[in-house]
Amino acid sequence: MTLGQALGLVRERKEINRRRKIFLICGFQPLHLATLLQGHFALRFPDEGADIQTGLYGDLEGTLAIAADSEAEAAALVIEWSDLDPRLGLRSTGGWALSVQADILQSCRDRFARFLEGLELLAAKMPVALVLATLPMPLLGHTAGWQSSVNELELQKQAATFLADAAPIRGVSVAKSEPSRIDALMELKAGFPYTIGHASAVASLVVKLLFPPSPMKGLITDLDDTFWSGIVGEVGVRELSWSLAEHTQVHGLYQQMLRHLSEMGVLLAIASKNEPAVVEEALQRDDLLVPAKSFFPVCANWGSKSHSVAEILRAWNIGPDSVVFVDDSAMELDEVRTAFPAMKCLLFSPKQPAKTLELLEQLRDLFGKPTIQREDGLRQASIRASAAVREAGESASDEFVRGLQGRLAFDCRKDPSNKRLLELINKTNQFNLNGVRLSEGEWLKHLEDENGLVVGVSYEDKFGPLGTIGVLAGRRVNDQIEVTSWVLSCRAFSRKIEHHMLDRLFKKRCVTAVRLAYGRTDRNQPLQKYLASYGLDVDRDIEMLLSREQFQRHVEDLPHEVRLQDDV
16 A cells, blocks of 8 residues: 555545544554555444554653553554664664673663553553564674674574564564664654555554455365366265375375364365265275365365255355355356356366465464454364254244253353453344444443443253353443343354343343344344344334333243353
8 A cells, every 4th residue: 555545535524423542552653554454444344444643752662551551442562673672773873882782781671561451451441452573673792684683593592572562462462573674864863763655564464464355164165176186976985095106295284274274163064066975985094184074074076066056055054254165266266256247256276386375374374363262173173063953943843942952051251351242243144133233442431331341141952062252241320231232153053042132231230121223234134133023113113212122021931051150
């Protein structure tokens, strides 16, 4: 992004009312970095604007403290070498001669320790993107440029230790190192050390760290010449390969990535034009690098790939915009892309190892998530186990639901370390009150509200645990509760859990009504249908009022056992 493009985006959004406050903490003059940060934010959120607050030049430590007391909802902490010791910057004439290098290293060690303390205080209030040392290291040491000196390595060690200590702090996201780009002239004249291109790269990185896109949920893969080398119907099961010895290691790398994604909780399925029996036999090979049980469903037939993909989406009950399809055939990719324009369709290139590595890196970006939750490990098993429930769908009888032997656990603790609740709000589409996504900063502020409430619900039945699958958030106002967020995972549909969630509000909060901040979306038809069952008007985006009497007329004896982790 150029500076002119960023300025244009900022001007276009001056009148936008929904704005995010971001604190840019750096010791240099922010200049173009602040503008480019606004520009990249505008690309990420076309309907929102960003207001950037900055601190004092040369006082990063003081600015850290100011940011912690500010009203910002997110912060970017950018630390360069000169913030650790002014003698490491171009604008200082203090020097880095051998005689003072031991003192510089001690100064950096002390400053890192203080920055870590300030970072912990800041991250308790808002999410923080941490960017460290993107500029070249100062000319420490006595060696030639192609040989690392002891002092240079010691400074790198300090920086690595600082990042390793910072990364586990709740709310902190650490940027991967980017190529160094310094503008010596701007640094000396104005105190701004970045070239425009580098400033744009840093700004883009900060926006991704503070407001990461929702990770994809599922991957559908082809088999022949994609998952393995060879066409199983022609060469036979034993002649398929994916090893270095057979010069087909790219398929082995792809299998390793699929196993990694499966262990992260990504749904995996197969869409292959093949005989089902042959595919089943091939998937039983004990040298596969990803277990066959990781795939559900396996659609092997001679129909179109788009038909198999549609069958898989129905089984998963998720939208195509959350799914990646990988195939070695450009024609098959185009056929699926035509049927599902929102789906990400990626080409596997078995004859081009460099392209394979690019694909693996792309998959990491598409499915990467800041933390792995317990629910991620349950996802694949729960979809298999609850197939009968999904098939029963809305026609499931009360007797069938009771036969599930369901157990619900409600938790109202305002625990900022529980990332699962915000994750559900920001990725759930079908049973979603209004589709409003919250930043981590907005969520932390809600948790600090003494009148605010949060209800998380987890579920298990005879098929196994689903983990935390529902969230309701709002605040009490007199004898009513204003619900601003309410979501339920699609894995929990057809079990009457939504009835239980409202029931807990009415019973334990002793309120006369629940006020719902309802809004229609392209995907929340299940929520619309549920609210319409109470006679509420779902054709307009209006605040709805559901009284206790109205609820009780429609809901009688509820089917599941209920346990409270905290009083709702």
